[in-house]
Amino acid sequence: MVLAPVISTLLINIFMLVGILAAGYIGWKEMISAKKESAMLKKDAQEKAARITALAEKEAASLKAETRERADQILAAAQSAAASIIQKSNILGTQFQESLKAEFQKTIEKQISAYKETAQSFESKSEAAMASLEGIAREDIKETLKKFGKALEQDELKEHEEIERELQKYRDQKIAEMDEYAKKTLSETLTRAVGDALTKEQHETLVMEALKKLKETNFFQHA
């Protein structure tokens, strides 16, 4: 009988300990599960980013191909314009260089304005494509947030911002690439067009005219 209160206290303590252990076990299990969910979320975000980049890459490639096609059309026109400029210019006259320069200025201005139009259309197209990609990403993330609850919201938002930053960076880079490509092609084709159109006599005239201009600046006396 004397032992009864001791046993009962002991039993109560054991029950409490078991309860604590059980609660701890459940908490630990929840922690593990939260960690697993967090890792899954990260993996999910990474996969999304990879998918978005692949889509963006595909979109940029198609834009680039279209840019090339448009640039080729513009430049084919530039080529025939350049040939006609050379033919029309009074190659043997003293005004040759000035008139060639003026005609060139006109042609180049036309090409540049056409190019700007082209580039602008590609840029807006590219922006729309990227915006839709961002939209997909945003929706995906929203769904994920609902699923995993507010505790993870902060981290997820950070990831979203990161994706947006990366996309912005990617878009800027691709637009700059297209811009550079079009400029380079324009310059190269004009160069080729004029170079091919000049005869040996015209080359000689250009050299002599340039030397005469140098004479005006006393280049050979100063040097």
Add this chain to the structure above:
Amino acid sequence: MPDEILKTLLEKIITKNEALELAEKFDLLKKKIFSSRADWKESLKSQLGEDLYAVLSAVPGQKELFDIFEKFTKEAASLDTARLDIAFDPTYEFLSKISEWISREAGHKVILDINVSKKLIGGLQVSFGGHFTDASLEKKIKDSLR
């Protein structure tokens, strides 16, 4: 007389390459005359073109000839050079015209160092006496595209 011959030879030079080639040719000729002990006039005739032979055959003797060769190599190397980058393969007549024109402008003999670069499109780039100027069509087009 040898001085006049040397002057004539130097005046004939238009390009830097020509000067180098001729100096090399004279050097080989000198070695050949030495080693074969052949008649120097015969060697000149067989190794040089008619034009050069006509000038050098007036040299009184072998010693004077070798003097001319030596002086030519030195003086040709010290001739003022204008480097011209152009967009086409020029004819010899055109180079001669330019060389003459530049020499007249500079007030002394100037030889040309010609480089052909199609990317210039037309016109030329000139480097002379430490100065450079770009009068090429490539530059004009690039400037316009800026």
